[in-house]
Amino acid sequence: MTEVDLAVTSLRDLNAALHGPDPAPRWRVANPRGAHALAAGIDAPVEVEVDGHVGYYCAGMNKQATVRVHGNAGTGVAENMMSGTVVVEGNASQSAGATAHGGLLVIHGDASARCGISMKGADIVVHGSVGHMSAFMAQKGRLVVCGDAGDALGDSIYEARLYVRGEAAGLGADCVEKEMRDEHRDELRELLERAGVEGAEPSQFRRYGSARRLYNFHVDHAGEY
């Protein structure tokens, strides 16, 4: 275990070490104190544990790595993630998982506004609730909300799939409730398991997605998404 205390080591030195050609496999980071871009841009199968609250863009652009935050995360955690796993044990601020292409983002608490905005293929599982305009213009991937969703869920959504266990305060433009078929229950069960959600059954969730009336969608191309 490589231990780094950000009260002593600079954030830039930590990130540079994580970006190095052959980074150590396991890291533990103390005293993050809301620092921005912590563990952003990793492209290696390393594990990073962060003890405390982080600032903006933690684990942004993540590839391969597993980053676990024992605290809250600021705006844009795991934004533009490509692969790997990011876990926030507390709450996440706005735009969690924004534009993320791949990987799994798990938030044990709540996520605020615009969770999964413009997501492009990642999976996001929120144990709690999400704020307004979540999954805005979401193109691909799955967003699972075990609590409630704020207003304008899935506004202008493309082909992402949304699963909400509680109430959605309102659906955005072109977002509609859709039938839960076996294939959806199966993928939801798998996502809940991977995200360590206990006590939630796929049958308790509703599925939302695009009515495909708003964007220039041609059904002949549906298989390409």
Added chain:
Amino acid sequence: MCGIAGLFSKSLEVSDGLGGHLGEMLLQLSDRGPDSAGVAFYRDPAPAGSSKLSLFGPPGCAWDALAREVGAGEPELRGSHAVLVVDMQAEAAEAWVRERHPELRVMSAGQAIEIYKEAGPPREFVERFGLRELQGSHALGHTRMATESRVTTEHSHPFSTGLDLCLVHNGSLSNHNRLRRRLRREGIEFQTDNDSEVAAGYLTWRMREGASLERALEGCLEDLDGFYTFAVGTAEGFAVLRDPIACKPAVMAETDDWVAMASEYRAIAVLPGAEEATVWEPEPGRVYSWERARVA
């Protein structure tokens, strides 16, 4: 961008070190607002029948002569500002300065409030104004990255919004010109073309018409077009409001010793016991407020 911070003390230790704590918060918010910085402190209330003025004057301002002229005690000098305690009501004192000394700017008036602000980097501001010496019950601060108007001391935050009231703002307003014209017709005075000063004037007007601070802030949701996180200081505490879209960040935290709000958590991380604080993000479109009587 801009950064805002508020700190409300619940213990003697935090009150004694209030200036040092708020100064540290401002330094953390320097990246968000390198153009200017300012603070409002609530401290040492003037005795009943007296009032306190914070004044900004040109270099070499004869503060002692001014104090003698108005019959005030010795002025407390801080940077380019002076605080005077005068034996008259705040409105009368403010009017007296405006009429007799148009070269001075009244930054704040009331019983307890003191406002200090200046163009330039927050770090210089914290040093020049001796912020770390200040004690008090609560304080607000601002670091500015200018968008809507020029970078001068007058355009810096906080803006006074009436006696013992002030506002700091992160965001920008789109309908401030029209709203300023409307408020001028209602008799609200403005010193700059700044959008945030219009928000401050709006609150002054609503409260003059009888609204509580909470109701006046709720009115912002209807009448202000733009994006904002506001923190408003009162003699007893402070209030926070974010626009319904929540374009601008805010985080709040509380321990047994203090309540704090800031644009980013890193400005809260510098406070004593922050690791153990309850931390949350204020919901958009909802007024949060703390007052001395409520938490005592």
